[in-house]
Amino acid sequence: MKKIIVAIDFLDCSLNALAHAVSIAAKAEADIEMVWVNQPDLSKEIFKCDPKALLAEVEKRFKTLIKDHSAELGKGKLTYQIREGKVYREIVGSATEAKADLIIVGTHGSSGFEEFWIGSNANKIVSSVHRPIITIRGGIDIQRSLNKIVLPIDSTVETRQKLPFTSELAKIHDAEIFVLSIYTTKVAEVRYKVDTYTDQVIEYLEEEGVRYTRDAIEADNLTKSTIGYAERIDANLISIMT
Structure with a gap:
C-alpha cells in the first residue's frame, strides 16, 4: 500500500476518517493525500467567509492538519489537493489519477451540510x-x-475479489480475519458454492500466513446478519464487495 486518498470537508466526521487513515498509513508507510472539493453555494455554510477568502482559509486548515499529523506518519507524506466540481466525481477522479490503493471517507453526518457532503457522496463514491x-x-x-x-x-x-486487499490490511495490522460463510437458502447447490468459496479463501489465508477464524451463519437478511455478527465479536471492520 503506497497511497491513500481521504475526502475532507473539515467537519468532525471527515477529520475522524483522516485520523484513521493516519493510523493505517503509519503502519503501511504509505502517503496520504487529502482532497477537498469546492462547491461555492455549500462551502459557505462551513467557512462563513467571503468567497474570495475561501481558498486561503482552506489552505490554512490543510496546513494545520499537516502540522498536526505529519509526525505520526513517520516515513509517509501528508499532502492536500483542492478541486472543484461534484464531490464524488472529484474524489474518484483524484484517486484514479493518483493510482491510490485506498480511499477513506467519513459517513453519517449530523448537520444538513455534513449529511449532504458525507452521506450522499460517500454512497456515490462507493458505487x-x-x-x-x-x-x-x-x-x-x-x-x-x-x-x-x-x-x-x-x-x-x-x-472473493475483496480477499487480497483484506489480507494485506490484516498483515499490516496483524489482525485476525473472521471468515464468515453466510447461508441464505437451503438449496444444496448454493450452499455448496459458499463452502467451496470459503475453502478457497482459507487456503489463500494459510498461504499468506494470515490469522483467521472460520465461522458460519444462517441468514434471512445478509446485511443485518453480517452486522449483527460483527457486533457480537466486537469487530473493527467488515470487508464487502459493492
Missing part, C-alpha cells in the same frame, strides 16, 4: 470507484487497534 474504500462512521474510536476483520462469504463469484 463509482473501482478500488478499495473504507467508510467510517463519525464517533468511531480511532484509538482502537484494527485487530478483527469480518470477511463475509456468500454464493456470488465476486465475494
Whole structure:
C-alpha cells in the first residue's frame, strides 16, 4: 500500500476518517493525500467567509492538519489537493489519477451540510470507484487497534475479489480475519458454492500466513446478519464487495 486518498470537508466526521487513515498509513508507510472539493453555494455554510477568502482559509486548515499529523506518519507524506466540481466525481477522479490503493471517507453526518457532503457522496463514491474504500462512521474510536476483520462469504463469484486487499490490511495490522460463510437458502447447490468459496479463501489465508477464524451463519437478511455478527465479536471492520 503506497497511497491513500481521504475526502475532507473539515467537519468532525471527515477529520475522524483522516485520523484513521493516519493510523493505517503509519503502519503501511504509505502517503496520504487529502482532497477537498469546492462547491461555492455549500462551502459557505462551513467557512462563513467571503468567497474570495475561501481558498486561503482552506489552505490554512490543510496546513494545520499537516502540522498536526505529519509526525505520526513517520516515513509517509501528508499532502492536500483542492478541486472543484461534484464531490464524488472529484474524489474518484483524484484517486484514479493518483493510482491510490485506498480511499477513506467519513459517513453519517449530523448537520444538513455534513449529511449532504458525507452521506450522499460517500454512497456515490462507493458505487463509482473501482478500488478499495473504507467508510467510517463519525464517533468511531480511532484509538482502537484494527485487530478483527469480518470477511463475509456468500454464493456470488465476486465475494472473493475483496480477499487480497483484506489480507494485506490484516498483515499490516496483524489482525485476525473472521471468515464468515453466510447461508441464505437451503438449496444444496448454493450452499455448496459458499463452502467451496470459503475453502478457497482459507487456503489463500494459510498461504499468506494470515490469522483467521472460520465461522458460519444462517441468514434471512445478509446485511443485518453480517452486522449483527460483527457486533457480537466486537469487530473493527467488515470487508464487502459493492
